[in-house]
Amino acid sequence: MDPHLLRTYVTVAELRSFSAAARALGYTQSAVSQHIAALEQDLGVPLLGRRPVAPTPAGERLLEHAGSLLLRIDAARADLARYGAAPREELTVAAAPLALHPAVLAALPATGVTLRVLPRAEVPAAVATGGADLGLVDGAAAPSDPLSLPDVAPLTAAVLPGAAEQPLAVVLPGDHPLARRTGLRLADLADARWLDAPAAGLPLDRLRAAAGTPRAFRPALRYEGTDVRTLVALAAAGHGLALLPAAAARGAGAVAVPLVAPRLVHRTELLHPGGAPAGPAARVLAALTGADRGP
Amino acid sequence: MDPHLLRTYVTVAELRSFSAAARALGYTQSAVSQHIAALEQDLGVPLLGRRPVAPTPAGERLLEHAGSLLLRIDAARADLARYGAAPREELTVAAAPLALHPAVLAALPATGVTLRVLPRAEVPAAVATGGADLGLVDGAAAPSDPLSLPDVAPLTAAVLPGAAEQPLAVVLPGDHPLARRTGLRLADLADARWLDAPAAGLPLDRLRAAAGTPRAFRPALRYEGTDVRTLVALAAAGHGLALLPAAAARGAGAVAVPLVAPRLVHRTELLHPGGAPAGPAARVLAALTGADRGP
DNA sequence: TGTTATTACGAAATTCGTAATAATT
DNA sequence: AATTATTACGAATTTCGTAATAACA
Numbered sequence: 357m358d359p360h361l362l363r364t365y366v367t368v369a370e371l372r373s374f375s376a377a378a379r380a381l382g383y384t385q386s387a388v389s390q391h392i393a394a395l396e397q398d399l400g401v402p403l404l405g406r407r408p409v410a411p412t413p414a415g416e417r418l419l420e421h422a423g424s425l426l427l428r429i430d431a432a433r434a435d436l437a438r439y440g441a442a443p444r445e446e447l448t449v450a451a452a453p454l455a456l457h458p459a460v461l462a463a464l465p466a467t468g469v470t471l472r473v474l475p476r477a478e479v480p481a482a483v484a485t486g487g488a489d490l491g492l493v494d495g496a497a498a499p500s501d502p503l504s505l506p507d508v509a510p511l512t513a514a515v516l517p518g519a520a521e522q523p524l525a526v527v528l529p530g531d532h533p534l535a536r537r538t539g540l541r542l543a544d545l546a547d548a549r550w551l552d553a554p555a556a557g558l559p560l561d562r563l564r565a566a567a568g569t570p571r572a573f574r575p576a577l578r579y580e581g582t583d584v585r586t587l588v589a590l591a592a593a594g595h596g597l598a599l600l601p602a603a604a605a606r607g608a609g610a611v612a613v614p615l616v617a618p619r620l621v622h623r624t625e626l627l628h629p630g631g632a633p634a635g636p637a638a639r640v641l642a643a644l645t646g647a648d649r650g651p
Numbered sequence: 652m653d654p655h656l657l658r659t660y661v662t663v664a665e666l667r668s669f670s671a672a673a674r675a676l677g678y679t680q681s682a683v684s685q686h687i688a689a690l691e692q693d694l695g696v697p698l699l700g701r702r703p704v705a706p707t708p709a710g711e712r713l714l715e716h717a718g719s720l721l722l723r724i725d726a727a728r729a730d731l732a733r734y735g736a737a738p739r740e741e742l743t744v745a746a747a748p749l750a751l752h753p754a755v756l757a758a759l760p761a762t763g764v765t766l767r768v769l770p771r772a773e774v775p776a777a778v779a780t781g782g783a784d785l786g787l788v789d790g791a792a793a794p795s796d797p798l799s800l801p802d803v804a805p806l807t808a809a810v811l812p813g814a815a816e817q818p819l820a821v822v823l824p825g826d827h828p829l830a831r832r833t834g835l836r837l838a839d840l841a842d843a844r845w846l847d848a849p850a851a852g853l854p855l856d857r858l859r860a861a862a863g864t865p866r867a868f869r870p871a872l873r874y875e876g877t878d879v880r881t882l883v884a885l886a887a888a889g890h891g892l893a894l895l896p897a898a899a900a901r902g903a904g905a906v907a908v909p910l911v912a913p914r915l916v917h918r919t920e921l922l923h924p925g926g927a928p929a930g931p932a933a934r935v936l937a938a939l940t941g942a943d944r945g946p
Numbered sequence: 947t948g949t950t951a952t953t954a955c956g957a958a959a960t961t962c963g964t965a966a967t968a969a970t971t
Numbered sequence: 972a973a974t975t976a977t978t979a980c981g982a983a984t985t986t987c988g989t990a991a992t993a994a995c996a
Binding site for chain 1: 652708712713732735793914926
């Protein structure tokens with residue numbers, strides 16, 4: 357299973373064409389055909405149906421494997437490259453939208469930092485593959501439970517002392533029947549329509565798992581952007597409910613009601629490649645995780 | 652980053668010798684030397700110091716990457732092989748020691764099943780690489796929270812309706828000062844000595860994370876076996892405390908005191924390769940996850 | 947008929963073993 | 972001196988492009 361073969365397979369499956377993949381990768385049609393044949397022979401299973409070219413069930417499965425496999429190879433190469441090169445002076449921080457608390461922003465140095473907001477699922481990969489030096493990720497978890505992140509590489513997670521855990525709240529339009537409640541249980545809202553905002557908000561799968569109801573929390577409008585204010589505005593306009601950290605849940609026309617069950621908190625963690633960080637990365641990391649216990 | 656090069660690198664780093672690795676892999680010294688040279692050139696970093704041969708810091712890092720990378724490649728190959736071959740008649744179930752509740756055992760068919768008890772950390776890998784058709788894993792988690800498992804491959808986890816969550820208890824010797832309590836908080840026991848039994852019991856790291864105290868829960872005796880009764884006996888003999896599901900925590904001379912904080916339960920999940928299972932695996936999977944809601 | 951995948955084949959590159967060399971204990 | 976890593980070199984294999992062929996739409 358040569359990574360090259362895997363890469364051409366993924367490209368062919370995506371573009372649904374041998375020749376288009378050949379163009380995209382700088383090969384000839386012939387080479388691509390040989391790659392696929394070699395891979396199918398090696399694995400002993402047909403991977404693609406031809407005309408139209410589409411993955412077989414086995415091929416679909418290989419796509420899942422290949423994605424994370426190629427990602428991890430990139431991550432390993434990027435990680436090792438850090439040992440060869442001089443420490444970067446310019447620092448890039450990748451952050452999920454909800455991970456940007458005021459306390460975190462205050463701890464960033466004034467210059468030499470690029471802040472890049474990414475969909476939450478892409479933050480670990482960005483740190484692993486060298487697209488960012490540090491990552492800020494968030495998620496819903498039981499109190500004092502670590503986030504369960506996709507492990508694309510041996511990354512190290514650290515908690516942010518100032519803003520590690522915050523209460524969660526359900527965002528409702530002001531005229532919603534439950535808007536006057538002082539606390540809400542997730543189970544009571546399982547039948548409601550929820551905003552599906554995987555990039556900005558919390559993934560609905562997480563809510564289903566927490567409530568133990570695989571089929572509940574049906575998605576209403578889907579929002580693929582990363583702007584939290586828009587998300588709150590969508591909830592206020594009645595397009596669906598949203599679960600957000602209480603501090604982020606305020607907005608015109610929206611009411612935030614604290615979540616009281618199950619016991620979940622909004623958690624933020626700082627992600628960095630393992631090993632001893634060098635240069636500005638070390639300083640920022642220390643500033644964010646270190647001694648900022650208030651006066 | 653050819654997997655072959657990676658494999659020889661890992662072997663060389665383990666055996667700390669080019670020639671020993673060559674023997675182990677069926678290569679010549681020369682070939683191994685060329686593999687390492689190619690890898691170092693590709694990555695642009697020296698990976699091994701020679702005489703004595705030992706990994707550099709970058710090499711240490713590559714070992715971490717390579718381990719999971721090679722594991723995932725095996726997993727992908729094993730997964731795809733299932734599509735080519737006929738469904739297996741003999742079924743192998745890999746289980747972590749604490750995942751074997753009576754309720755689970757009762758649901759297994761009478762014949763055609765091999766049950767293999769493995770250290771908890773090896774169960775997902777066994778299922779992923781085809782060493783087992785199904786896996787039973789356990790762990791401590793917040794109520795109705797899924798287990799966070801190392802993702803060696805796209806595996807599917809399912810809950811066991813009969814025995815999904817069970818209360819946890821601390822196992823103490825009968826003459827321990829806290830043995831008469833009716834409930835214990837984990838934080839009160841952070842300074843005690845704990846049994847370190849990663850294969851059979853719950854990993855101490857998990858407790859540290861749950862209590863939010865990275866340096867607490869110092870290990871006492873380390874037990875690398877998979878026998879739960881031995882673990883309880885060790886706790887009874889005063890070699891250290893252990894956290895176990897209440898049902899497994901009873902034993903001669905041992906006292907089990909329920910854990911009341913933090914809110915953690917012992918959770919068991921069934922692991923299987925994704926896709927549509929075939930043959931006996933499908934039947935057993937249905938028996939374990941399906942309609943066994945008792946009267 | 948035009949596009950697209952497969953096959954045949956040859957040049958170039960890669961891989962691995964033999965054997966000689968160099969370095970370390 | 973004995974063991975062990977590196978280097979030189981050549982045979983065998985593999986890889987990829989050109990070009991011809993075949994199979995769709």
